Amino acid sequence: MGTFQLADLIDDRPDEGIFRVNRAIFTDADVFAAEQRAIFEQGWVFLGMESQAAGPHDFFTTTIGRAPVLVQRDGEGVLRAFINSCPHKGARVAQVRQGNARLHVCPYHSWSFDSAGRNRAIKWKNAGCYTPAFDSEDHGLAPLPRFGNYRGFLFGSLAPGELSLADYLGEAAKLLDLVADQSEDGLELVPGQVTFTFAANWKLQLENCSDAYHFTSAHPSYISVLERRQQEMSADVVASVWENSDYWKEEAQGVAGGSFSFDHGHVLNWGIFGITPAIPLYEQAGALGTRLGEGKRDWMFNMRNLTIFPNLQIAENASSQLRVIRPIGPGMTEMRTWCIAPKGESAAARRQRIRQYEDFFNPTGMATPDDTVSYENCQAGFAGTVQPWLQGHGRGMTATQPGGNRFGDRIDLKPAHNVLADSRLSDETLLQNYYRAWAARMAPELAA
Numbered sequence: 118m119g120t121f122q123l124a125d126l127i128d129d130r131p132d133e134g135i136f137r138v139n140r141a142i143f144t145d146a147d148v149f150a151a152e153q154r155a156i157f158e159q160g161w162v163f164l165g166m167e168s169q170a171a172g173p174h175d176f177f178t179t180t181i182g183r184a185p186v187l188v189q190r191d192g193e194g195v196l197r198a199f200i201n202s203c204p205h206k207g208a209r210v211a212q213v214r215q216g217n218a219r220l221h222v223c224p225y226h227s228w229s230f231d232s233a234g235r236n237r238a239i240k241w242k243n244a245g246c247y248t249p250a251f252d253s254e255d256h257g258l259a260p261l262p263r264f265g266n267y268r269g270f271l272f273g274s275l276a277p278g279e280l281s282l283a284d285y286l287g288e289a290a291k292l293l294d295l296v297a298d299q300s301e302d303g304l305e306l307v308p309g310q311v312t313f314t315f316a317a318n319w320k321l322q323l324e325n326c327s328d329a330y331h332f333t334s335a336h337p338s339y340i341s342v343l344e345r346r347q348q349e350m351s352a353d354v355v356a357s358v359w360e361n362s363d364y365w366k367e368e369a370q371g372v373a374g375g376s377f378s379f380d381h382g383h384v385l386n387w388g389i390f391g392i393t394p395a396i397p398l399y400e401q402a403g404a405l406g407t408r409l410g411e412g413k414r415d416w417m418f419n420m421r422n423l424t425i426f427p428n429l430q431i432a433e434n435a436s437s438q439l440r441v442i443r444p445i446g447p448g449m450t451e452m453r454t455w456c457i458a459p460k461g462e463s464a465a466a467r468r469q470r471i472r473q474y475e476d477f478f479n480p481t482g483m484a485t486p487d488d489t490v491s492y493e494n495c496q497a498g499f500a501g502t503v504q505p506w507l508q509g510h511g512r513g514m515t516a517t518q519p520g521g522n523r524f525g526d527r528i529d530l531k532p533a534h535n536v537l538a539d540s541r542l543s544d545e546t547l548l549q550n551y552y553r554a555w556a557a558r559m560a561p562e563l564a565a
């Protein structure tokens with residue numbers, strides 16, 4: 118590639134207290150192409166939830182990097198993942214986001230494939246005068262080189278590799294457990310999904326999920342609605358943390374939350390909410406404590422923004438959102454978002470979850486538009502390259518500790534680093550974790 122060396126893009130000198138990011142990582146077309154190869158088309162990428170293909174012959178479509186992907190359950194119930202491209206001339210065989218099909222008939226020349234990806238028919242084959250060499254080829258859909266399922270979260274990779282999905286997720290898998298274990302019946306996506314694009318780089322979405330610093334600046338209208346509602350709420354809802362949780366009452370001691378950084382670029386930032394009726398899980402608080410222990414239950418009630426690098430985010434606060442990030446170009450990103458929920462919650466809890474979801478998370482809600490406008494505002498600002506290095510990624514550096522802390526110990530969490538914070542620290546060390554994983558993956562591409 119040649120235009121940039123890694124040191125031109127990420128200035129990482131921890132011993133000198135310096136961590137800087139060059140604007141070019143958000144705008145440069147060659148950097149973007151290298152990201153597609155090194156990050157999206159080499160390693161593990163989130164595909165979707167197992168519940169999106171729950172029954173025989175159910176399927177959904179997605180992408181890994183630039184490649185279209187078909188995730189399909191066959192007639193025997195086996196879940197498989199393929200490149201969604203016909204071996205004949207390459208057309209996508211499945212055209213819709215989600216469906217049920219025993220057979221996919223390619224729209225171009227009608228080659229057909231069963232739900233296990235096997236070729237079942239080639240139109241007018243006997244009249245086709247093919248050679249024996251053609252007959253000896255496998256005409257099925259190409260399976261993904263790697264496909265993994267962690268507790269209903271499906272991941273795939275376009276390249277073979279040494280790193281198992283379990284090793285890739287590492288300790289961050291325990292944070293997926295906090296989502297998956299909220300019901301004994303598992304998780305589901307609430308019907309209805311939203312897809313939208315913003316005219317900015319995908320890494321701005323990555324950052325924003327982990328950015329507590331912007332909340333009071335970018336979301337004033339949402340905050341004023343929250344304040345107004347709080348005045349109208351009953352006292353037991355408002356009391357939440359300190360009245361309803363012995364643990365946090367004893368242990369918080371000025372800590373409002375914090376962050377964890379994990380190997381391979383995964384991060385969590387979290388805040389204490391306490392066992393409060395403001396959260397739809399409240400009706401299950403007792404049962405969850407009995408089934409999973411109070412430590413794990415209490416963590417389910419914390420505000421948690423989780424990123425599984427590079428494209429999965431799960432945000433749990435007043436409601437719960439699953440986001441899939443799809444980079445389209447240096448300055449264009451597609452988001453697919455769902456409300457994710459424990460199966461079997463009461464109608465009242467589900468109603469509360471959906472109403473609170475609409476408030477905050479929907480692109481028509483009171484927060485998401487503030488964020489996407491900010492991304493586009495940054496992208497426009499990146500064109501000013503007189504000072505190419507962005508500042509402030511070192512926020513929280515002197516508060517960073519290696520390993521875990523007493524709060525994470527309650528769920529046996531062993532992160533690479535952690536920060537404990539008051540309500541204003543809002544550390545950006547999580548962003549460093551993204552960019553270190555990014556740099557490790559990009560280094561061979563940039564050197565080539």
Ligand code: FES
Pocket residue numbers: 203204205206207208223224225226227228
């Ligand atoms: S491209 Fe699929 S049948 Fe020709």
Ligand SMILES: [Fe+2]
Pocket residue numbers: 325331332335336484488
């Ligand atoms: Fe935001």
